[in-house]
Amino acid sequence: MPYPGRPVLEPLPQFRGTATVRQTPEQRAALLEFVARGHQTGRSLRELAELTDRTQTAIRRALDEAGVQRRGRGAPAASAARSVR
Template identity: 75%
Template sequence: MPYPGRPVLEVLPEFAGTAVSRQTPEQRARLLAFCAEQYADGRSIHELAELTRRTQSAVRRALDQAGVKRRGRGAPRSQG
């Protein structure tokens, strides 16, 4: 019996179609705020990438630009 896979998260409607090379300043600001807020609440970079239809590298850059200190690899999720 194979191990069940993790469910894939759906892209949030506010980020659908915004993964373009030239985002508006408002789109970029919303992405930075969303990633910073959700990462602080315990979401992983992988989850954020799925929710925003960005690559994990793009999410890392967004967190860096937002000034968020990232957790170490394999670190337990923070509790708020």
């Protein structure tokens, strides 16, 4: 029996159709704020990309532009996960 896939998130209404080269400054500011806040609360690049209707690369660039330090790849180490509990 195969492992069930992860559900794909639908883009949020405020970000539908805004993934263009010519974003307004307000759209860009809203994206940067949402991505920075989402990343800091633990959302993955993939989740943020799906919610904003963008690619993971666009999300990485937005985090860099917002000055947010990205987390390392993968889940936290088992010892780190135990200390959080």
